[in-house]
Amino acid sequence: MTGRRRPAPAVALALAVATVLAACTGADGRPAPDPVPDATATPSPSAQVRATDTTSPTAPFTLVAEATDVEASLRTSRELFAAAPVVVVAPSGQPAAQEVAARAAVELGVPLLVGPAPAPAAASTDGSAATPSAPPPDGSTEAADPALSGELDRLGATTVVAVGDVGGLGEGSAGGSADDGPEAGTPGRPEVRRAAASVAAVADATGLRLGAPASTDPSTFAAGVAALGPGTLTPAADLTLARDAPLDDVVALAVDTPEQLASIATARAAAVPVHLVPASAPNPQATASVVEALHTAARPRTLALGAAFAAEPALEWKVRSAATGVQLPAGGQLLFPRHQFVALYGTPATTTLGVLGEQDAAASVQRAREVAAGYTGLTDRTVVPMFEIIATVAAGSAGADGNFSNEQSVAALRPWVDAAAAAGVYVVLDLQPGRSDFLSQARQYEELLRLPHVGLALDPEWRLGPDEQPLQRIGSVDAAEVNEVGRWLADLTNAHALPPKIFLVHQFRLDMIGNRAALDTSRPELAVVLHADGQGSQPAKQATWRTLHGDAPAGVAWGWKNFLDEDLPVLTPEQTVRDVSPVPDLVTYQ
Template identity: 50%
Template structure:
């Protein structure tokens, strides 16, 4: 029974009793019935539902980038904090440097012994290294016509992989002939994407059309160097790699005539000016001093090359580190 349906009837009975002045018995009964109906209705109503427990939204998924791998010797910045002592040359070719005088396992051991010779002279770790001539200046144009013989990635891969496992840093050296450094560097993207592999440019072997190796000493513009360094720095950022050695060989000022325009501000790269050239002690120091005196950008690190057979005599490790105005952080032996 609905309480809403009873309301008109209750009002009619009450008015009639007031007109006849009779005891309101019927009214009391009706009111009692209404109260009973209201009580039953209230009892029948369900209790209000308990509020639903508050729900906490699951945390949004987060992706944490993998850490940047460390360099041989620790950390992710090349210099300062370490030095490098390297065997230079072409695998299997003894005439091109000491790296080619023995097989890969013995090259690793020789590089470690070389680093150990330098270690007592400095506090920072001296890391063993290879500087591998990946593209070799050639007197004939070859199938691609660029006067440069390129090692394949497959040929270089064992040297890069085994060196990395042994804690040996690797620098790939380019002698590009009549092609440009960036074109050759891109050939080795797979290897340069390894955290322990850097890049060296050798302007002596960068020819203009019509020039020939052994007739002219090559050269490179700062613009070409900068295009190469910009690409390499981008690879470091894209692959989340530690800082790389970016090494520029030079023994004559005209080899990089506008060297002051070379960009050295890429934080992804440690740009090293590597003083090449052989001869007597006096001749080597004259080359070193001339390279320091020529216009140059700020932010350069310095390297030095010792020629075991051609120098007379070869600098000892102590003599090498003693050169001034600054001690070289990258020393190679050819």
């Protein structure tokens, strides 16, 4: 059963057990799900059991990237809870207090909010000991924080468990401990029960017999809270709540930092599974376990928790892509720099254009694996075999369409693409458009480019003007046309939740790509590769390699080609890795 989605704020106050369990209509006009009480709770027959009300985010993807732990906790509460008669609050910037409070909140099944640290004492003007600030007019020593108070009001909170030195609650002493006993709430405000940031003090205030923290290292707290299960401890009778149904249509991603403790705890209190991503790489595509977890969860709504997510471009697509479960051999979906690709180049149509066409598809798979195996262990990257299939072959005659390019059919290429997929071989389709243009030809292969293991290559050498023919001159393309194709391919990748694709552009002379500095490398859906495919002596090839690297656009990967018949000499895998600097991300054999 799934909690309700975005009902109007409701206040569930002092409902008798029979009332809570009776069928009723939610604030959104639909029947409310049956509450799920804590099976271990044993309130007396006369006790009143109050109920939480959970709610799913309305959008398939929701980003909670507020900058502070206070703001993030409030936002997460608004996303997942419509009502909570009991709320736990912990002080900002104090991970140890938040860790204990998080475990209490998950046990109770209620939000964990973060309040401001109490105001410091006012400094004396004569240099003597500091004196407390003057109390607010209502007699409390700490003014109520408007944002915190507003969320407590929205939730209909009648009891607040304050763990640690929390300010902003607008009642009594800003300090204190459970020994002070529950404080009577000011009319219109919740009762506040204060406890020091220790399991013993929390037990006195709530009845929850929490164990000692698994670790005192704050860097482990997020993982510990994310792993918490549903409540199994028995709280005090007056804190026993009937829980709303678990939110079984929501999964959460959280950046693995202490600042996300409250948000993670609130998600777990609503029975939402939470999977962590490292703060250094907050991309769900980068981590194999996250890709697998999102795929296994198969939930239609994702909640992303963490300020670091705000700087992650196209995060919504990255989540959808990761949820497909597609993974590269090293795990995850990112291409570079963790992988090195080793490709056979050619076309099934002929044996004269490269080694790929010298054998059938099954034999080509085996050959690609054997060639790639020569690079295994030479770097710390995972080596991936690859086909670069010439899908459109520049021709010496105009042909029926007059474009001096022979376009192979999707049906002819499909067996090769499928054989590669089954064997873990990546595929790039290469275009030699003649008098056509790259985008028109790329569109002809959209069916294949919708597959997760198929990328695209553009060969400007064979991009000709309206009066030109192949082999009369070396062709060229302007960066504007390359970018047009890149946008189309990136949009296709995004629309179909595909992993990032290799987008390769061949070049062995600077004038082959006009205005190269304008190449767009900003789309995370694409890994742009500049491929140096000149042939000849090694000093000449190395000079071309260095020239192409000069003033290259930032963010590109690099490809190097070894010609088996034309290079003098042909580099071995060890020589390719040792002598070509930087080490190529892609090595192609023709």
